[in-house]
Amino acid sequence: MHQPQDSEALDALVKRLPKCELHIHIEGSLEPELMFTLAQRNGVKLPYDSVEALRRAYQFTKLQDFLDIYYQGMSVLITEQDFYDLAWAYLLRAKADNVRHVEMFFDPQGHTSRGVAFGTVVDGLTRAISEARRELGVDAHLIMCFLRHLDEGDAHKTLDEALPHRDKIIGVGLDSSEVGHPPSKFQHVFRRARDAGLFPVAHAGEEGPPQYVWEALDLLGVGRVDHGNRSLEDDSLVARLARERMALTVCPLSNLRLRVVQDLTQHPLRRMMDKGLMVTINSDDPAYFGGYVNQNFNAVGGALKLTREEIVAIVRNSFTASLLPQAAKDAAQAEIDRVLAEQT
Ligand code: ADE
Ligand code: ZN
Helix, strand or coil, X not given: CCCECCHHHHHHHHHHCCEEEEEEEHHHHCCHHHHHHHHHHHCCCCCCCCHHHHHHCCCCCCHHHHHHHHHHHHHHCCCHHHHHHHHHHHHHHHHHCCEEEEEEEECCHHHHCCCXXXXXXXXXXXXXXXXXXXHCCCEEEEEEEEECCXXXXXXXXXXXXXXXXXXXXXXXXXXXXXXXXXXXXXXXXHHHXXXXXXXXXXXXXXXXXXXXXHHHHHCCCCCEEEECHHHHHCHHHHHHHHHCCCEEEECHHHHHHCCCCCCHHHCCHHHHHHCCCEEEECCECHHHHCCCHHHHHHHHHXXXXXXXHHHHHHHHHHHHCCCCCHHHHHHHHHHHHHHHHHCC
């Protein structure tokens, strides 16, 4: 009963369970093939000759190595149709992984800084989201992230641009280069965002110290912590996260590819669970890190020898930690019960 799953059983279980994805940067789902298609469509020159050459460049030793290539990659996204195509491709993948609900990050400053209008980005993403709801049965929502390597004034301007589109955005996040850009730098703009009813989240403790997780909680008022790995270095922080049932959106393959962990058998997910933290599993930037959400479950589940009960608990957490209404959360938990009852 509490045995680790063999890889086939793990794969089958993960596939059958309905899931939420709470940490996916839509620009990080831009697959090389689509990047080349859009580059050609828009007359953008990429510094790679082929899809294979581009994939070979995906060798990272730290977050910044990835971010440099990620910002370069998004330069092919220019028209409303491009943002639609990007989001639609991801939502099809989400459907294939039995993801039912997505809270999707996007980086408006990565586009407005290149002269793409905020409305173009949001309209394209929103059109794909509306179609996915109707045609795929996948429900998705947008969380707008501020780029933390830029100053707070730029974030304020971005929030100003977002407010006319308030009905299409459910939350705000904080991403990009972590070390040297603590959450405290963004406390005023997060207050404004919270006052506008936007749900606050932030990347913290991916490469940055536990202090950044404290700041995300105390100064930004976050309702979830994205990554949070380094929280484990601070026992009183762990106690607080456990007491408050604060969700961590953990991204195993991202952590591996960005060398946050050296090996998935060393991934902190096991210790997080042992300490009673509310963990979820997510893909972060699947086109760059080698796997969508189910592949993240399978890779870390295999490496840490997670039991069926542990996998199910993590999947249940994804609904609990989501912004779905309580009735939808209850319905999802009941569906998980039915899937488990059917599975021998
Ligand atoms: N932007 C996209 N992916 C990111 C990550 N893993 N950390 C910080 N910023 C990001
Ligand atoms: Zn992320």
